[in-house]
Amino acid sequence: MATETRSIDLEQITNLTFDQVNKYLTRFDAEHPCEACGHSEWLIDEVDGKALFVSSPLAHNPDQGMVFLPLTCEKCGNTRFLNAAVIAMDIAKNEANNVKAE
Numbered sequence: 001m002a003t004e005t006r007s008i009d010l011e012q013i014t015n016l017t018f019d020q021v022n023k024y025l026t027r028f029d030a031e032h033p034c035e036a037c038g039h040s041e042w043l044i045d046e047v048d049g050k051a052l053f054v055s056s057p058l059a060h061n062p063d064q065g066m067v068f069l070p071l072t073c074e075k076c077g078n079t080r081f082l083n084a085a086v087i088a089m090d091i092a093k094n095e096a097n098n099v100k101a102e
């Protein structure tokens, strides 16, 4: 297991569109069936075309926090929280590679 403290680019995260996040989830086949009910449709909340993220303050330092993408099971409401920094970094890397390939 690796440990890491990363500084996050909040603006980069909050500017991610629904489409970018949806493509990310498809690329990683992240929509495995819900562990609670077996349903396989997940909802990403969006506002004005941007994916909706939530943040959570750190218990040992409330001035710092982590940002997550909630993925909600359409059927039972079970919610997965994906680390937004990982998502944003991967999307940026993937888009840079696509630009090079063109």
Ligand SMILES: [Zn+2]
Pocket: 034, 035, 036, 037, 038, 039, 073, 074, 075, 076, 077, 078
């Ligand atoms: Zn479910």
